[in-house]
Amino acid sequence: MGLKKSFRYRINFFLELIGFIFPLTIQYFLWTGVFSASGNNITFGYTLNQMLAYSIFACLTSRIISSNFVYEINSDIKEGGLAKYLIRPVNYFSYNLFSYLGEKIGTIITSLIMILVLCVIFYTISSNIISISHIILYLITLILSLILNFYIYYCISELGFWMKDASGAIFITTLVGNIVSGGIFPLDIFGDMVKSILTFLPFSYTSYFPVSILCNTMEYSQILKGICMQILWIFIFVIITPRLWGVGIKKYVAIGG
Template sequence: MNILGKYGYAFLLGFKRTMEYRLSFFLSILSCLFPMVIQYYLWTSMYAHSTDLMIFGYSYRQMILYVLLASLLTLVVSAGFEWEIASDIKEGGLNAVLVRPLHYFLYRISSFLGGKLLQVLLSLAVIAALLMVYPSIAGQMWQLRDIAWFAAALLNGVVMNMLIFYCLSMLAFWISEVWGVFAGFGVVSSLFSGGVFPIEVFGVVVNRLLDYLPFKYIVYFPVNVLTFRVTGTAVLEGIAIQLGWMALLALLAQVIWRIGTKKYISIGG
């Protein structure tokens, strides 16, 4: 079987796994409704009791649109496979891949993207419906080019977050119990990526620091491309930065993998 066939099959397996656990999939979709509702009432109350029309540089309509989109995109970009990788390393499941002509990284990314396909398509359909119902909610009309830039930024955000958590999952080569690391890092990543609220909330100093980190380009950047807060050459610059981080993270993943596999002891599996 050629390379495309092998990893294409892994992509298909990831998609089939999502379809197999349909109830879990739809529950995960519904779970993002709760933070949306909480955010809606939270910001509605804040704007109602504020004398300012703009808070952190956002009008009420802009803030509500941001938190709704950010909650949805946070679900789309979420990884979740780090627990599986840690389990493979700890319990010996990695053996099944090492003895086959498969590259573990390519196998994992193919399976992950296959599992994400339906979620991404459904989320894009919800966003498209939002654009049709409220065509001027962001202040101007969307064009096909704007949707294309957003789709590119979103896809890059999905891959970036996957690479970050793939690198993080490699800690299982050195740490036997990594659930606390995953949970803690997940909270930090969600906050700094703009998945909870706009990163302007953190102030100028933190925002300058975030300019040098990958987090803001996972959720915050795609949302702001769609809502026209990032336009023109800034969109191209942001996508270029995403691609740069993707290349760097992919390289880092390979380095950590090579070092980690030298420490790997095959037990079980």
């Protein structure tokens, strides 16, 4: 279902693909300006090449794990569309999960091709930025990031049970989540204290963690710890999600549909 939907709106898909170049252009001029003004080769613990690599890979990773389905769930709850799923032998969670993964196939393929091409380019610039082992580890953690991000935003979409219209809260949460996840720039720029707080949250393990692996800015001990944290947060959400849904569904009243 999700795969069909992805190809049905292939014009939007290609426009989205082209559209991500704009924020990357801004990032390029921003960081070249910052490094030029500072006069240092290393800023926030990154060289200019590492920072540009992070910005590009973070943008592509954010595209892969983005969760637009939250607005559809909010609409189902608000407008009564959820009722048709409740009276059918369909698991609403599983339906959304597989639709989400199906919609992501095209984005995943194109983004990974671009990432691999860029890895080759950055490797020719400096072998210290990219390595084969880190690409493999990135792909492993990306799968966990995809699952974790789905759970995070599925829980956020459940706010619709307690709000008349949760679209505003979803928008703000998604915007803030993109920042604190490291989807725009590395968490290192916030300083050690704020970074240590953010790394306790699940958001940092969706973008910052896998992208930092790809950019070769993490030790293997940190990578192992990060993978354990990804699995732990997924386990926590596996427990929380159905319980939160169970409480919310008791408040649900179908109007329209």
